[in-house]
Amino acid sequence: MPKVGQEPIRRAALVSATIHEIGRAGSLDVTMGQIARTAGMSTALAHYYFDSKNALFLAAMRHILREFATSVRRRLKKARSPRDRLAAIVDASLARDQFARHVVSAWLVFYVEAQNTPEAARLLRVYACRLHSNLMHELRQLVPAARAGRIAMGTAAMIDGIYIRKALQGEYASHENVRPLVREYIDLMLAADG
Numbered sequence: 001m002p003k004v005g006q007e008p009i010r011r012a013a014l015v016s017a018t019i020h021e022i023g024r025a026g027s028l029d030v031t032m033g034q035i036a037r038t039a040g041m042s043t044a045l046a047h048y049y050f051d052s053k054n055a056l057f058l059a060a061m062r063h064i065l066r067e068f069a070t071s072v073r074r075r076l077k078k079a080r081s082p083r084d085r086l087a088a089i090v091d092a093s094l095a096r097d098q099f100a101r102h103v104v105s106a107w108l109v110f111y112v113e114a115q116n117t118p119e120a121a122r123l124l125r126v127y128a129c130r131l132h133s134n135l136m137h138e139l140r141q142l143v144p145a146a147r148a149g150r151i152a153m154g155t156a157a158m159i160d161g162i163y164i165r166k167a168l169q170g171e172y173a174s175h176e177n178v179r180p181l182v183r184e185y186i187d188l189m190l191a192a193d194g
Contacts, residue, residue, distance in 0.1 A: 011049050011059070013039040018060040023102020026167075028057060028109050058119055061110050064103060065127055071095055072134065082138040083190075086155075089134050090182045093159045099166065099178075108167050131156055142190055151189045158182050 017038035021030040032053050036046035050056040075088035097103065114124040132152050139148035162178050 007049065010039070010041060010045065013041070014046055014049060014056060015060045015063045018056050019064070019102050019106050022057070022060070022109055023100075023105040026105050028053070028113070032056070054113075054117065057109070057113065058117075058123065060106060061120070061123055064098075064106060064110075065123065068092065068098060068127075069130070071097070076134075082141040085138045086135065086186055087183055089131070089138070090155070090159070090179055090186070093131070094162065094179045094182065104163055104166050107163055128156070131159075151186065154189065155182060155186055158185055 014035060017035045018030075021035050021038055022028060024030075030053075032046050032050075033043045035053070035056065036043045039046065046056070050059065071092040072089060075092050076085055079085040079088045092098070098107075110120060110124065113120040115121070135152035135155055136145075136148055139151050142148070143151065159182060162182070166178075
């Protein structure tokens with residue numbers, strides 16, 4: 001029987017190990033045994049906390065999404081204008097922790113899993129709706145709603161595209177030099193209305 005009070009620590013270790021192993025493999029082609037070993041525990045104990053690899057993967061994505069949401073909120077608190085808040089959203093989307101190789105791999109696996117798993121699809125919809133809503137809130141202060149919707153859609157597509165290119169081309173770009181690309185896109189789209 002697991003020690004009382006160890007559950008949050010062990011769950012966190014398994015989530016971290018899942019993200020690491022998916023990053024190493026570049027897919028969900030990892031076993032609960034590999035994840036458990038990386039977390040420093042037995043496969044049986046991993047199954048005690050998570051009944052399947054899919055449940056563990058979803059917990060890992062919830063963790064990544066919570067980290068992302070925290071990063072967005074922290075950056076938005078410091079921003080003073082709609083343009084500053086748009087930059088904060090872009091910066092959080094392409095921050096060093098979100099752009100780490102193992103996290104990029106987890107995001108891409110997440111997109112694939114969302115095509116087959118209802119719970120992953122639900123989580124992806126929540127993420128996409130929040131990103132769109134955050135972008136729209138700021139953009140509507142700068143341009144009409146219809147135009148804001150197009151800019152928000154293009155911005156989200158750029159962010160997703162950067163993750164795909166990062167995964168396919170490896171270390172072609174750092175988080176530092178891709179954020180200005182997305183910011184420049186927003187600036188150009190806003191200037192087109194000016």
